[in-house]
Amino acid sequence: MTIRAVRGATQLEVDEAGHLLERTAELMQAVLKRNDLTSDDVISIFLTATPDVRSAFPAAAVRALGITDVPLMCAQELDVDGAMPRVIRLMAHIETARARDGIRHVYLHGTTVLRDDLAEDDE
Template sequence: MVLAVRGAVQVDRDDPADILAATRELITEIVRRNGIDAADLISIVFTLTPDLTSCFPATAARDLGLVDVPLLCATEVAVPGALPRVIRLLAHVESDRPRAAVRHVYLRGATRLRPDLAA
């Protein structure tokens, strides 16, 4: 069965080092909390708020060794008043786990996006 795992992290500024470190942290935490093996990853879609333009978060996934996983980066919709400087992730995973067992991950300031899921 294919499951979707969501996550997000907020960074302090539009800096490649910050974006890549936060993205690595997010991916690592999603994998850890969900017991995901890299071979089970089907694809990952990343979005960034329009104020983040200095690098592609997919680079962080490649840095972690996800070289054969299809990755896509896009800009998030520019909604007035939305939380700034956020990297979002949607991972498609092959798993036998029930959907209710999925642990979505929201880190740093992004916990405000889904306080019901932030833990």
């Protein structure tokens, strides 16, 4: 097994706790599914939110999925003029047999523009 990083992002329609938790859980589940992972394959997860997101910690959504024994950290993205609003980003360190170019990064709800070189068309 090799340690790799997988990236992802999702955009919120509104900054409300329930919506944030739903979208973050959807993102985490998609990362696991698209990369044939279980929570046992996850080493750590780093989550960020744009400065306009204040309703909840994205890590709470991951914990609610039952991923309770993986180190998680939340942080705020840089407040850059013109940046896409209400975005949750994720970077998970994983153990996998996949080659680096076999990692499937996940960009949902309009965030493909953040990394169109990594994103897939199957939102």
